[in-house]
Amino acid sequence: MYITITPQKLGGSYSQSVGDYVGYLEKENQGLEQEEMEHFFNQYGDKINAKEVVREIDGNGGKLKKTEPKFYSITVSPSKYELKQLQNNSKDLKVYTRELMKDYVQSFNREINGKPITIDNIKYFAKIEHQRTFKGTDIQVKENQPYATKILQLKQDIRKIENGELKGNIKNLNQKISRLEKEAPHQQNGKRIVQGMQKEGNQSHIHIIVSRKDASNSVSLSPGSKYKASDVIMNGKNVKRGFDRDRFFTNAEKTFDKQFGYKRNYAESYKAKKDFIKNPKLYFSVLMGLPANEKAAAFKILGKSGVPMMNIPTSKVQLAIRAIKRLKKGVDIAIKSSSIGI
Known part of the structure; x- marks a missing residue:
């Protein structure tokens, strides 16, 4: 399970509206028949129109400054092992999302009108997607980049030769390009992985847009709070504040395992x-x-x-230091590339 919580991007060319992001999430529906489309949904409604999502989120940012995010994006990406446990990706992930958002509100150390926050106190909309493409930040694209740079240079040289600007053997350059294409460390279906290439396999995941303000548009609820759940004395009164991400990530995992009977291995756990x-x-x-x-x-x-992977002793004898260092480097890369963990 890999979960990210990202605030609305502001400033520069970014819009104050959620409209661009909603439009981005609608991309998979292009060219599909109505019955094949994935629609926005929330705790109680299905097939919510994109325009309604924009209207509800944009209209729920009362008294927030232009420099403050009006919504947060939560992306939930189950691993291929977790996805295998599902019977129907769309239906099962929708049910899971509704349970996950209960974990979300319970992670706030806040009260509204003297009562703990409940699912009815937040405004959110979610959408299931089934495709992913490689990004420039993915480790596969980064490690293939030196080969991409060399290939680009060779192609530019070929164009110069064709235009009479450079002397050389085009056939030899094409052979070098073919060799570099095959030597690139990360391949998919026999092709060098590049930015924008669609990832193979089951890629179902969840996008959730949750308003910064509560459903009444009066209380600010930020999962990006710098404060972990804590109580402080302000003006002589005990005030609850903060969002406990650790609790949210832990419970998100437990909820999935309980709901789908998933036997989680230590290597894929948040604790690990x-x-x-x-x-x-x-x-x-x-x-x-x-x-x-x-x-x-x-x-x-x-x-x-x-x-x-390397030959690692399976006995209780201490691992060789060299093996540990190599394995640690590999795990670190996998975590940074969002392959494992939350």
Whole structure:
């Protein structure tokens, strides 16, 4: 499971409206029949029109400054292992989203009119998508870039030769291009992975637009708060504040596992990512201490995430330092490329 929470982009060429983002999320519906389209939905409604989403979100930013985000985008990307557990991606992810947003509101340490926040206190709209394309920030595109640069230069040289600006053998240059295409480290269906290429396999994921202001348009609820859930004394009164992301990510995982009966391996858990970042020694200790079948599954998951595998001792004898360093580097790359973890 990979979850991101991103504030509305503001300033420069970015619009104050959610309209551009809603339009972006409608791209998969282009050219589809009505029954094939994925529509926006919320806690109680289905097939919500895009115009209504824009109207509701744009109209719910009372008293917010132009420099303050009026909405947040939550993207939820289940792994291919999690997606295999679903019977119907669209229906199951819609049900999961509605449970996930209950976890979301429970992660706020806030009250409205003296009562804890409930799902009815927020305004959100979500949409299921089934396609993904490689971005310039993806590790596959980044590591292929040196080859892309060389190929571009060779193609420019070919054009110069054709225009009489440069002398050279076009056939030899084309052969070099073909060799570079094959040597690029990241391939998909025999082709070099480039930015904009559609990713193969099951890519179903969830986009959620949630208003910064509560449903009454009077209280600001920011999941981007710099404060973790805490209580403070302000003007002599005890005030609750903050959003506990750790709680949200943990519960999001638990909700998925409970709802779909998913047996989560340590290697793909939120706890594993935290252990790896905060205490790598503990991470590898737990990994190597897993029962044999779970350990085998863990290394399979890591391997599929782009972690370079090597011959690693399976006994309780301490791992070789060189092996640990190599594996750590691979896990770090996989986490940064959004392959594993939340």
